[in-house]
Amino acid sequence: QKEVEQDPGPLSVPEGAIVSLNCTYSNSAFQYFMWYRQYSRKGPELLMYTYSSGNKEDGRFTAQVDKSSKYISLFIRDSQPSDSATYLCAMSGSFGNEKLTFGTGTRLTIIP
């Protein structure tokens, strides 16, 4: 079983729709959860960062973590064509475990 599983897509939705992106993980040591956005041939850009279970909101983006189910989500409201990118979930462990473990990324296209 892979440490982090993420549906690679591609996912296409119409402009204005709510997008739901998800990752599951198997390693209970993961304590920090991040979502990065990556445009083609560019570096990952940090979107959201959460530590505890629950929801965290930032503008049109909401990150959700359920540690009991080992499941994280990113919701995008009122999706825009500029949101078209690959979305990567990433995780890291507790203090002293610094590396990020990434999912494969979900390729998202918002159709105008």
Next chain:
Amino acid sequence: EPEVTQTPSHQVTQMGQEVILRCVPISNHLYFYWYRQILGQKVEFLVSFYNNEISEKSEIFDDQFSVERPDGSNFTLKIRSTKLEDSAMYFCASSRSSQETQYFGPGTRLLVL
């Protein structure tokens, strides 16, 4: 807004040659990382570096790889004898602490022929 920068943006080299990839992390950051992404695959951790020494390295980071912080601003990744399978996008990242998020540079695309 401060950002991580990387040079060169593209590098083409012959198999067996040495390459040095350069990074300038965000100025008040203390932790430095290299990741790579083979085309179509996920981003993979290579090495982390703190206080002038390697903190952690992956299985990928074998004796052909080395990292260095030669001065107060640069952070380099050296591949001594490149192989075809080293062709990938290499990302440098930095963070202010090991508990804080990592910020990534734009990457260097390495092609080994």
